[in-house]
Amino acid sequence: MPQRLIFNEADAAADAMTFAGRSSPLGDGAVRLRASDGVLVMTSAPLAPRGLFDATPTILAMRVLAVDPELVCDLTVSASTLQLAQDDATSIELPETAVSEPWAGVTPPRAGWVTADDIPAATLAARAQWGITTVAESLPANPGEDVVRSVRAAVWGAADDELNGLPLGAAFAAFALGFIAGEEQARVRTAASWTRITLDRGHVLIRRPERMGLTEVRSTGRA
Numbered sequence: 001m002p003q004r005l006i007f008n009e010a011d012a013a014a015d016a017m018t019f020a021g022r023s024s025p026l027g028d029g030a031v032r033l034r035a036s037d038g039v040l041v042m043t044s045a046p047l048a049p050r051g052l053f054d055a056t057p058t059i060l061a062m063r064v065l066a067v068d069p070e071l072v073c074d075l076t077v078s079a080s081t082l083q084l085a086q087d088d089a090t091s092i093e094l095p096e097t098a099v100s101e102p103w104a105g106v107t108p109p110r111a112g113w114v115t116a117d118d119i120p121a122a123t124l125a126a127r128a129q130w131g132i133t134t135v136a137e138s139l140p141a142n143p144g145e146d147v148v149r150s151v152r153a154a155v156w157g158a159a160d161d162e163l164n165g166l167p168l169g170a171a172f173a174a175f176a177l178g179f180i181a182g183e184e185q186a187r188v189r190t191a192a193s194w195t196r197i198t199l200d201r202g203h204v205l206i207r208r209p210e211r212m213g214l215t216e217v218r219s220t221g222r223a
Contacts, residue, residue: 128175
């Protein structure tokens with residue numbers, strides 16, 4: 001019998017399947033499942049770099065749901081392999097095998113978040129739709145995968161003034177995962193190299209590149 005995620009109610013299980021369904025066609029189509037103390041954190045990566053010279057930003061989407069308090073897990077699976085149990089509407093069956101994705105090994109901080117300026121949800125939606133149109137118009141006929149990734153990286157990785165300098169891909173993630181609804185204000189928090197956008201339906205997390213380089217050269221005196 002397949003292992004299962006057991007939820008407190010059928011609506012939560014359906015919500016989890018909705019998140020998985022929306023994550024499946026985005027990025028690598030994987031979803032990380034972390035459960036403990038009655039809380040399930042579902043994370044996917046609508047945008048993430050592949051390879052050393054890929055300029056695509058790391059942008060994660062997160063949904064938090066209540067589950068069986070005894071459930072403990074931390075695994076990454078293909079979102080398309082999750083399925084609602086036929087004999088129990090409060091359970092989701094897990095696949096027999098997990099997958100390994102680089103972004104799944106990166107965990108945002110749990111504390112130290114500082115409040116930043118809010119962003120209207122309507123602005124997120126408008127900028128996401130503008131970006132989707134720009135990507136479509138920038139692609140040539142019959143583009144290869146490398147061309148598609150290059151165009152997407154250029155559009156979604158660009159800092160956007162209407163998003164207070166955040167990459168445009170943050171709006172795309174919120175829009176594609178269905179987090180935008182109504183006239184709410186998206187709450188923005190920052191911690192170290194991370195920014196978190198919180199909406200009623202979920203979170204978008206952006207990881208900024210950390211500065212790396214040589215340390216300062218210090219004099220050791222005369223030879």
